[in-house]
Amino acid sequence: MRFLPVGGWRKRVWIAYLFVGAVLTGAYLWFPPLKGNGPLINLLGLSSSIAIAVGIYLHRPRARAAWYLFIVGQFLFFAGDLYTYSYPKLFGVEVEFPSLGDAIYLTVYPALVAGLLILVRRRNPRGDRAAVIDSLILTVGVGLISWVFLVAPNIHLSGLTTLEKAVSAAYPLGDILLLAAAILLPAARPGRT
Secondary structure, eight states: OOOOOHHHHHHHHHHHHHHHHHHHHHHHHHOTTTTTOHHHHHHHHHHHHHHHHHHHHHHOOSOHHHHHHHHHHHHHHHHHHHHHHHHHHHHSSOOOSSOHHHHHHHHHHHHHHHHHHHHHHHHOTTOOHHHHHHHHHHHHHHHHHHIIIIIHHHHTOTTOOHHHHHHHHHHHHHHHHHHHHHHHHHHTOTTOO
16 A cells, blocks of 8 residues: 655645635536525635634644634634525525624634734744835725725715715725735745845
């Protein structure tokens, strides 16, 4: 009996996960019996939290707190999907806006941003002003476009309550914060040129 090297089976599991995820995502988007299927999208959402947990178990990263926060963030996203997709089916009414689902979705951002910032801090414990400036330059550019096309139009819509406007603006603002942290991660590499 021939044994695979440790990395061999891990790589195959990873490739199988990506392949099955891509096929199921395609089925969700284009295959009529599964197109727009709520349980399928919930399964896909939950699978990311499970995959991260398996990755932590297999690889034992030093910055586990960051990865636990990624699990929390992905699980919150799954919970938001579960609420948003299941509520109409269970109660026969549409989900209002804003709803509990929006509150759950918005808590995803702090968890993911905190996880990324832990990785940034771990990568460069002394900090790096240049990396922060690089991240801010890109983030401000994208943020300005987002503000003009996403945030400002929602804030100026008539007929929305203040809470509805705030929640509408919170999504793109959360995306911008997440982008800033994501850009900072590679930029905070010590000894970069």
